[in-house]
Amino acid sequence: MNTTRVLGMKFNCSDSKERTLNLADYKESATDAEIKAAMTQILEAAVFTRGGAVFTGIASAVRTVTTKTDVSLAD
Helix, strand or coil, rough: EEEEEEEEEEEEHHHHHHEEEEECCCCCCCCHHHHHHHHHHHHCCCCCCCCCCCEEEEEEEEEEEEEECCCCCCC
């Protein structure tokens, strides 16, 4: 069994679109408040742009956990 975790952080941008930063294998114990604080730091650092658009606000965040289990095909 293989489990992966991805944190999708969605930001509003200056071009009126939303952009998502995906963080694989985020700290499982991260609280909502810690995630919001990290997103605020990303926003304030202003280091990400896409096509000249900059992040202008926090839109949402979602934790995704996927578990893969092999299927035995042996007879």
